[in-house]
Amino acid sequence: MSGLFLRTIVLAGALVGLSHPAAAAIPHIVIGDYHMLLLNADGSVTSWGRGDSGQLGRGQADRNNPAPAKIAALGNDVVAVTAGGALSAAVKSDGTVWVWGNVSDGLIGSNTSGGQFRYEPVQVPGLSGMVSVLAATNGYSLYATDGNGQIWAWGYDNGYGNLGLGPGAPQHRGQPLPVAGATGIVQLAVTGTQMIGRRQDGSLIGWGSNSARDNPLQAVTSATDPLGVTALKPTGLSFIDATATGNAAGLYYGIKNGQALAWGDTNSGMLTCGQESALTAAQPYTIKNLSNLRQIAAGGGAALFVDGAGAVFACGQGDRGLLGDGTTVSTKWDSVPANAKVGPVRVQGLPGPVSYVFTGAFAAAALMPDGAVYTWGRTDGGVLGNGVTTANGVVSTPTRIALNAGVDNSGNPGNVGNPGGTNPGTGTPAPGTEPAFSTAQSGPLNNLTATAGITLPASHAGQPGAIFLALLLPDGRLLMLDGATSSFVPAMAALYTGALPVSAPVLDIRGMDLSTLAGSNVYLGYGLGVNSLAALYEMLRAGRYSNVLTLR
Known part of the structure; x- marks a missing residue:
């Protein structure tokens, strides 16, 4: 077992590597109106769907090819991507920001008007040291976050105040500038006209449209419209996201103590999951029958909820197939629509726990x-990546797509089901089979000392199984420590596989700077099984895991 003990040092080094965003790309998917981008583990980007405005980034000659393919001009050093409307953008490992697609009204980083398109990525001047970028849902404005959590905004405002300038602001701004007061942000959520940011302590700020229709802006009371950067009422949140239709104000979501909260727009038919009264939407309300959540993905009048076991649930408008349950029937909000079903519903057709949804x-x-990658929803423009471009077609159950470039997993067991034929889920260990977790943490994040370990019940020592160490990032992405490569990966991986020990010290951090991982959580657990996949499912079903470290 000496190899397992040595991995305590491996884990510490892997965390330090992740604390510098340029060190590695963390795969995830983003979606515009009719196109998707996939950030691959090697730092390349794959795009598919409609490209008539250049949003696929593969050059003018390839703009009408909806099949998945890599964006060659970006190379292999991208660390973050975003999409909104017909706009795409990325951050490279050197902190620069690149845009393509419909870059009208200043999105290219200069004061341009409408009708500006770029078919390959171009660099936005005047920006460096950025770690992430987020597009407004309508693609009219962009928001980059630097290493200090300061938000920078540019693009089209149209009087909504979404650039954070308050009343009387210019309609568009080509020069990226910091949003005053939008500092210390670890996660941002936007619609087309409203923005909210989450700080490390779980508090929120917001700015943008605050008209009588959607007042108060996401649970604040103010007569000012548009609203400048203002503290919002919800506190203690570990995750946020938003959905809107068109340029409408949004319905916002948050996670607090594993529960889903919602608040916001009461007039666009987006209230979900049996909310009893539309009048309560100005105050956060708890969505029933959801617990132990780690991620929410909202958009198109619907929301997806991922729990700690990787299961996905959905609420909202179902006519576009976004609920993923094989139907186009919406879930109820209040008493309407009359033919709606009770939510949340379980998303069907996924082969097992997910890493990330969008x-x-x-x-x-x-x-x-x-x-x-599995996709579902409308088929317009080939956005699902399945070769179907029919307008208004609907695929209402997740379907695996073939990635012709990028992360091509055609040879991997992507359709491996859950051993035993049951869905994974969190449970409570049977008496006498509970593991014991030890943990200690001291010092600030920029000089952190922490230890953690696990002690197994005597009946499980020596049995075949696996020990798992997972890092849950503030934006809901889940990474697992691969003991073979000594690195965190966005895939199923085990720290150790073999005969299980009686006990193991798994974490030993001494005076390390992990401040840029603020808001992340470290989970430790083990499962019984002849291989790591079987052990992972057994661990989830039995509930033999725990949050051993929160980076705050």
Whole structure:
């Protein structure tokens, strides 16, 4: 077992590597109106769907080819991507921001008007040191976050105040500038006209449209419209996201103590999951029958909820197939629509726990631990990546797509089901089979000391199984520590596989700077099984895992 003990040092080094965003790309999917981008583990980007405005980034000659293919001009050093409307953008490992697609009204980083398109990525001047970028849902404005959590905004405002300038602001701004007061942000959620940011302590700020229709802006009371950067009422949140239709104000979601909260727009038919009264939407309300959540993905009047076991649930408008349950029937909000079903509903057709989900205006996607991609929703423009471009067609159950470039997992067991034929889920260990977790943490994040370990019940020592160490990032993405490569990966991986020990010290951090991982959580657990996949499912079913470290 000496190899397992040595991995305590491996884990510490892997965390330090992740604390510098340029060190590695963390795969995830983003969705515009009719196109998707996949950030691959090697730092390349794959695009598919409609490309008439250049949003696929593969050059003018290839703009009408909806099949998945890599964006050659971006190379292999991208660390973050975003999409909104017909706009795409990326951050490279050197902190620069690149845009393509419909870059009108200043999105290219200069004061341009409408009708500006770029078919390959171009660099936005004047920006460096950025770690992420987020597009407004309508693709009219962009928001980059630097290493200090300061938000920078540019693009089209149209009087909504979404650039954070308050009343009387210019309609568009080509020069990226910091949003005053939008500092210390670890996660941002936007619609087309409203923006909210989450700080490390779980508090929120917001700015943008605050008209009588959607006042108060996401649970604040103010007569000012548009609203400048203002503290919002919800606190203690570990995750946020938003959905809107068109330029409408949004319905916002948050996770607090594993529960889903919602608040916001009461007039666009987006209230979900049996909310009893539309009048309560100005105050956060708890969505029933959801628990132990780690991610929410909202868009197109619907929301997806991922729990700790990787299961996906959905609420909202179902006519576009976004609920993923094989129907186009919406879930109820209040007493309407009369023919709606009770939510949340379980998303069907996924082969096992997901790593990450995303939903846009017309489509949704799930990234599996083995790198496979499943999509569902409308087929317009080939956005689902399945070769179908029919307008108004609907695929209402997740379907795996073939990635012709990028992360091509056609040879991987992407359709491996759950051993035993049951769905994974969290449970409570049977008496006498509970593991014991030890943990200690001291010092600030920029000089952190922490230890953690696990002690197994005597009856399980020596049995075949696996020990798992997972890092849950603030944006809901889940990474697992691969003991073979000594690195965190966005795939199913085990720290150790073999005969299980009686006990193991798994974490030993001494005076390390992990401040840029603020808001992340470290989970430790083990499962019984002849291989790591079987052990993972057994661990989830039995509930033999725990949050041993929160980076705050």
